[in-house]
Amino acid sequence: MKLRAYLVDDEPLALDRLRRLLDRTDRVEVIGATTSPEDAVAALTADPPDVCFLDIQMPRLNGFEVLARLPTQPIVVFTTAYDQYALKAFGVNSVDYLLKPIDPEVLDRALQKV
């Protein structure tokens, strides 16, 4: 059975690449994706996925603020361009922390953890 994943990143190209990398693994079903953090809060509340790939630095609401607005905490894999948030990320319900550009092998290891 495939993992149900939801993707959040404010950059459309970053979402496209992550979706392509996940499709290639054949272990994940992407149930939704958005560039808007507000839309992400609504979608994740309405239909919690098995795992959420969440960008940290986004306008208006960052990744941590998105999580703070959810009634239940999903399993999270953070994606970010720079590792200044690593310590904070491990303080919440995250299983991994992926640095962009994401390495397919690193993504594979993250999925195993999930």
Added chain:
Amino acid sequence: MTFIVSSPRGRWIFSILVTNLSVGLVLLILAVAGQFPTAHVFFRTLAYTLIFANLTGILGMVVIGAITERLARRQLPVVAVSIAGIAFIVPLGCLAAQALLVLFGFAARQNFWAQYLQTLKVAMPLAIVFGLGALAYASLRGRLEVAELRLRQKELAEERTSKLAAEARLRSLESWIHPHFLFNTLNSISALIASDPARAEQIVGRLATLLRASLDSSNYSLIPLRQELAMVESYADIERVRFGDKLRGSVYVPADLEETMVPPLSVQSLVENSVKHGITPQPNGGEFKVTARANDNAVHIEVRDSGPGFDFAAIPGGHGLDKLVQRLDALYGAKASLSVSRHDGYSVVEMIVPRI
């Protein structure tokens, strides 16, 4: 002799050899000059003098040498102090040598003062020759060491300056090409390689242009506005890949102002500020406009965006705009300025630089 005198032990051997050979030579000259009535007197004086010289001369030389080095570093009257030292050490050393000779039965007690004066007569010129030799040697050595120390300090200072310059260049790169921007751009390129290889190639070129400009920014304090606008185009192109239609922009600069000299990455940092804080945080994005006009002595460069605007006084230290203000101040003083205002629904940052 270099190999001998290059070590402390070698210097001792060298000093003893020179002292004893010199004593023999001086006494030979005195003998030729008829100073010794018999061979017995000559050999007795030779024995006394060698004992004396080895007891006091070498020790005196070492002491004077050691003192001289310290004096040379403190820049005290070395010659005066050394002569005073010789005048003190020689009579005292002769007295000690004579006392030892009497004590061990080599000399008669009743001739003590007569022999003492005879020894002193030979020892004093010897001591002066050796003392001055030691003084010259030690003084040269001291000066050489001081010169070496200064050279090493200079080398260390140059090394430190060079290191600081390298660090400053790296800091400059980090401050202009933010890590987030760099890695997000690399991520965009990764995405484009599969979907639009030609565009990926183009963005690599744009990124290279920006990186090169960042590295060069520490080498040139001013560049033509034409080059600066090329940086703006490269930056905007990269951000357009990331944000798509959310980001729109235009540049209008009259051709006669394109050679105006401006600080590198100044207009780029104003545009970057607009994109990051004014346009991309808006759900529907927005636009920026770069324009320039001139009056008699100054060029006014404006960057406006459709964002909500910001309070210039609230900008934290180390922010791109804060750094730009500092750079303008360092380059032009009161002749340049940076101001923020709001016109017709646009947030406007105006940079005024002298027309060069």
